[in-house]
Amino acid sequence: QVTLKESGPVLVKPTETLTLTCTVSGFSLSNPRMGVSWIRQPPGKALEWLAHIFSNDEKSYSTSLRSRLTISKDTSKSQVVLTMTNMDPVDTATYYCARIPGGDFFIDYWGQGTLVTVSS
Amino acid sequence: SYELTQPLSVSVALGQTARITCGRNNIGSKSVHWYQQKPGQAPVLVIYRDSNRPSGIPERFSGSNSGNTATLTISRAQAGDEADYCCQVWDSSTAAVFGGGTKLTVL
Numbered sequence: 001q002v003t004l005k006e007s008g009p010v011l012v013k014p015t016e017t018l019t020l021t022c023t024v025s026g027f028s029l030s031n032p033r034m035g036v037s038w039i040r041q042p043p044g045k046a047l048e049w050l051a052h053i054f055s056n057d058e059k060s061y062s063t064s065l066r067s068r069l070t071i072s073k074d075t076s077k078s079q080v081v082l083t084m085t086n087m088d089p090v091d092t093a094t095y096y097c098a099r100i101p102g103g104d105f106f107i108d109y110w111g112q113g114t115l116v117t118v119s120s
Numbered sequence: 121s122y123e124l125t126q127p128l129s130v131s132v133a134l135g136q137t138a139r140i141t142c143g144r145n146n147i148g149s150k151s152v153h154w155y156q157q158k159p160g161q162a163p164v165l166v167i168y169r170d171s172n173r174p175s176g177i178p179e180r181f182s183g184s185n186s187g188n189t190a191t192l193t194i195s196r197a198q199a200g201d202e203a204d205y206c207c208q209v210w211d212s213s214t215a216a217v218f219g220g221g222t223k224l225t226v227l
């Protein structure tokens with residue numbers, strides 16, 4: 001059974017750095033076909049893709065947020081970590097991690113999401 | 121940026137057919153995937169690779185993709201189909217791209 005679960009702070013202050021962890025089970029991050037993305041959704045707004053890490057550790061980032069994002073993984077812990085620097089109230093959103101098999105790159109499994117609020 | 125255009129809202133009478141579009145120049149050359157999202161829940165894949173249904177998704181859900189428009193079709197719409205629907209493609213230069221989402225209302 002494949003699951004992904006996000007964890008991290010529910011509240012961060014402006015200018016702080018957000019660190020989110022995605023813990024996966026039911027598949028291995030070393031599986032050559034599997035990658036993991038981070039996606040966010042501000043309240044009442046559309047989904048926005050943030051970053052992706054491939055099985056070979058290659059990374060891809062949103063063009064508009066590239067300078068603020070870092071994605072990494074620890075295969076032994078089955079975890080994918082996203083850091084986002086210089087948080088702003090507009091970054092308030094539900095943050096999801098999701099599994100994306102290689103090939104056609106659709107999301108077959110999503111985490112439940114974690115709401116992060118940016119406020120002083 | 122590789123933007124995908126969706127109508128903000130679509131309404132359909134109970135039991136009728138709803139069509140939700142996703143537009144972009146030459147989208148027919150890409151694989152398009154569709155997600156359903158109900159309030160307070162994570163999205164769920166309903167169509168992948170233009171027209172394929174994951175296991176557990178009713179046959180009432182179908183998809184097509186040609187030219188500049190991909191379409192998600194929901195036949196015999198039910199009250200439980202009321203949700204937001206979002207299209208997605210993967211581009212080698214921009215990775216995952218989502219449409220703005222369409223709110224489906226079943227009347």
